[in-house]
Amino acid sequence: MPKIIENLEEEIAQTALELFRDNPYQNVSMRKIASEVGIAVGTLYNYYPNKWELYIGVFEESWRETYQVLKKSCQQSEQNYLQGYLELITEEMAAKKSIVRELFRYIMNDLEIGEEEQKQKFNRIRFPKVLINQIYELFVNILKKEFELELNKDDSNLYRLFTMIQTDIPLLDQNFADKSDNIQFLYQIISSYVVKKFNN
Amino acid sequence: MPKIIENLEEEIAQTALELFRDNPYQNVSMRKIASEVGIAVGTLYNYYPNKWELYIGVFEESWRETYQVLKKSCQQSEQNYLQGYLELITEEMAAKKSIVRELFRYIMNDLEIGEEEQKQKFNRIRFPKVLINQIYELFVNILKKEFELELNKDDSNLYRLFTMIQTDIPLLDQNFADKSDNIQFLYQIISSYVVKKFNN
Amino acid sequence: MPKIIENLEEEIAQTALELFRDNPYQNVSMRKIASEVGIAVGTLYNYYPNKWELYIGVFEESWRETYQVLKKSCQQSEQNYLQGYLELITEEMAAKKSIVRELFRYIMNDLEIGEEEQKQKFNRIRFPKVLINQIYELFVNILKKEFELELNKDDSNLYRLFTMIQTDIPLLDQNFADKSDNIQFLYQIISSYVVKKFNN
Amino acid sequence: MPKIIENLEEEIAQTALELFRDNPYQNVSMRKIASEVGIAVGTLYNYYPNKWELYIGVFEESWRETYQVLKKSCQQSEQNYLQGYLELITEEMAAKKSIVRELFRYIMNDLEIGEEEQKQKFNRIRFPKVLINQIYELFVNILKKEFELELNKDDSNLYRLFTMIQTDIPLLDQNFADKSDNIQFLYQIISSYVVKKFNN
DNA sequence: CATGAATGAGTGTTCATTCAT
DNA sequence: CATGAATGAACACTCATTCAT
Numbered sequence: 001m002p003k004i005i006e007n008l009e010e011e012i013a014q015t016a017l018e019l020f021r022d023n024p025y026q027n028v029s030m031r032k033i034a035s036e037v038g039i040a041v042g043t044l045y046n047y048y049p050n051k052w053e054l055y056i057g058v059f060e061e062s063w064r065e066t067y068q069v070l071k072k073s074c075q076q077s078e079q080n081y082l083q084g085y086l087e088l089i090t091e092e093m094a095a096k097k098s099i100v101r102e103l104f105r106y107i108m109n110d111l112e113i114g115e116e117e118q119k120q121k122f123n124r125i126r127f128p129k130v131l132i133n134q135i136y137e138l139f140v141n142i143l144k145k146e147f148e149l150e151l152n153k154d155d156s157n158l159y160r161l162f163t164m165i166q167t168d169i170p171l172l173d174q175n176f177a178d179k180s181d182n183i184q185f186l187y188q189i190i191s192s193y194v195v196k197k198f199n200n
Numbered sequence: 201m202p203k204i205i206e207n208l209e210e211e212i213a214q215t216a217l218e219l220f221r222d223n224p225y226q227n228v229s230m231r232k233i234a235s236e237v238g239i240a241v242g243t244l245y246n247y248y249p250n251k252w253e254l255y256i257g258v259f260e261e262s263w264r265e266t267y268q269v270l271k272k273s274c275q276q277s278e279q280n281y282l283q284g285y286l287e288l289i290t291e292e293m294a295a296k297k298s299i300v301r302e303l304f305r306y307i308m309n310d311l312e313i314g315e316e317e318q319k320q321k322f323n324r325i326r327f328p329k330v331l332i333n334q335i336y337e338l339f340v341n342i343l344k345k346e347f348e349l350e351l352n353k354d355d356s357n358l359y360r361l362f363t364m365i366q367t368d369i370p371l372l373d374q375n376f377a378d379k380s381d382n383i384q385f386l387y388q389i390i391s392s393y394v395v396k397k398f399n400n
Numbered sequence: 401m402p403k404i405i406e407n408l409e410e411e412i413a414q415t416a417l418e419l420f421r422d423n424p425y426q427n428v429s430m431r432k433i434a435s436e437v438g439i440a441v442g443t444l445y446n447y448y449p450n451k452w453e454l455y456i457g458v459f460e461e462s463w464r465e466t467y468q469v470l471k472k473s474c475q476q477s478e479q480n481y482l483q484g485y486l487e488l489i490t491e492e493m494a495a496k497k498s499i500v501r502e503l504f505r506y507i508m509n510d511l512e513i514g515e516e517e518q519k520q521k522f523n524r525i526r527f528p529k530v531l532i533n534q535i536y537e538l539f540v541n542i543l544k545k546e547f548e549l550e551l552n553k554d555d556s557n558l559y560r561l562f563t564m565i566q567t568d569i570p571l572l573d574q575n576f577a578d579k580s581d582n583i584q585f586l587y588q589i590i591s592s593y594v595v596k597k598f599n600n
Numbered sequence: 601m602p603k604i605i606e607n608l609e610e611e612i613a614q615t616a617l618e619l620f621r622d623n624p625y626q627n628v629s630m631r632k633i634a635s636e637v638g639i640a641v642g643t644l645y646n647y648y649p650n651k652w653e654l655y656i657g658v659f660e661e662s663w664r665e666t667y668q669v670l671k672k673s674c675q676q677s678e679q680n681y682l683q684g685y686l687e688l689i690t691e692e693m694a695a696k697k698s699i700v701r702e703l704f705r706y707i708m709n710d711l712e713i714g715e716e717e718q719k720q721k722f723n724r725i726r727f728p729k730v731l732i733n734q735i736y737e738l739f740v741n742i743l744k745k746e747f748e749l750e751l752n753k754d755d756s757n758l759y760r761l762f763t764m765i766q767t768d769i770p771l772l773d774q775n776f777a778d779k780s781d782n783i784q785f786l787y788q789i790i791s792s793y794v795v796k797k798f799n800n
Numbered sequence: 801c802a803t804g805a806a807t808g809a810g811t812g813t814t815c816a817t818t819c820a821t
Numbered sequence: 822c823a824t825g826a827a828t829g830a831a832c833a834c835t836c837a838t839t840c841a842t
Binding site for chain 3: 820
């Protein structure tokens, strides 16, 4: 008794996102996703060729949204640019948990897949490079505005800083309860480094 | 098919370390470990009661060694304390990859294991708290000597700094090819923060 | 390799019954059942959550059928009640072998399962208490009609007699070829005891 | 460091008997037996070619002992022959549990071994036929003395009676708490049948 | 003759994927 | 396009048995 469901693709993505958010890849089964959405397992395969692509698709979409949120907020704010950025991204990441971890794993070149497959999977996941770059540019612009400095986005240390902060946000969030202290700490790390390094 | 194999325990630990180094827990099967060592699966169970204990055993031993290396080096060095520390730990971590990630996951409260089991597993892995604290104390002592400052190891921002650096070392190592630049960057991050924050 | 198999559930139950009939629990593997049915192992788990439930399911169903047969026959027969009962149950039990043994083991409080699990397994198998009681009541009614006696089903010796006969039927069937002699023997055992004991 | 242990064979048999007494065949591992005896697993194989032979050996020995006890008691008693027999064998069987069950299984033609092996195993277990016959003769002699009747041990119903009683003793013992009532019940079953059948 | 580490076929169970309906 | 029963390779783990020591 096949039925046509409206916005099924969206619903799958949403449900899968929630599941992958709270559980590591291996602990989320296709059965679970399907039953949570309320459809048959087979149906998932009409939208994604396999579990990995479903995972990546969700991952992709989720970060795209985060980027939109960040961008919009950036354009609207008039001051406290960096603090705003840190607060927003902390929030976004807290809402993602395991997806964030995935970004970390991605950065760490570590995917939960066997060796032979890694090559092709890697190509498939290359996409977020674009996204990450977009967020990076946002980050550089914020620093420029915050510290009123001329910064070159091709400076490798600036990219180091970005990479580091990106990873440390969820890290601190998980390990230190006081969220505003965490943001304060990161703010100081960034400002003391940037000011000392680029302000001369 | 020799019946008694010399140094088998060591060899298992070594091989398992390498496998867990390069692959996440779920992707390393007991079969794989056994075949890599060149023994029967059953033999693994003569040395470790189950996969998890094997994993933890390897993890534990590996970090214990790292601590010994760091401690010895600390005691011997006369200058460039912080740079030495960063170099050494970068090296150690590069040799560990996924085991490092495990420390990260541990810090992130995320283990690739079902929820019910997590509690007891966690108790089992509690041990590294001790190790981490030992390394943390080393770190604080190094900062004291390097910057000739009075630092209180109970300062939460100092612990934030340590947590952050510990995670960033492998992160940068994976993402930026120039290792001495990485260390230089971290050195500047630490020094600009510590000097600005604690030197008054 | 047909994708939908007709009456698969029934076929699994039938095959499993035959296997458990001829072999003890531990000697019947899921692989064996599957290959005997001509399906994949995984398919078994679409019908039963695990081996034990498959076992119990088969056991349960089989005894339920036996009870129905006995009850129907009882209601229809006009004379030779006891002889009819003995013949019927002999036949039923002959068709069951190891499942009968399972009832015996159940009565003997002996299941081929580890100690810790026994408690919960036992609760799961408690059901046949109901069935056994139903058959016992049938048995008492038959004795009443056969010997025209007032019998109290709460008499512990009557229940001893029932328990004994129930076990002896398959026992004699296995060990003495002449089936009508077996039934004759049991008839005499029962009648001489009941008449002497309760007829006064 | 091989050591010579006195009476090791005896000690193995004793320990194995205790284990098989309380647990079904499949739940008693060679490791368990060895560790209980305090020897290495390999040593067991110096005394028994495999687990099954060890099991049978123990089984055999145990029943041989029971026969000796019964025989001795028979020769000494002056009255209440049957009651004495029933009491004694109840006691013996209660001390054996799973070994008794094994006799039952043997009688039921059911061994916990795969089909192919059954044939040879069967030959190997044929031995207790002799033992069972010896006990049967004891039983017939007791009935003769008890009821002062001429009984022919080749009467198939007499052998049926013996088989039945032998099985019912542990059965009642397991299911009905009052041991003297159990023996009383069996006594009545036997006496009412024997008197009615053979006393004319 | 005792040892116990090594063996490997075997177990119950899971789950991504397929495909007839 | 939706279904979900069927698939079977894969998993962690067990244990009777062997054999170099």
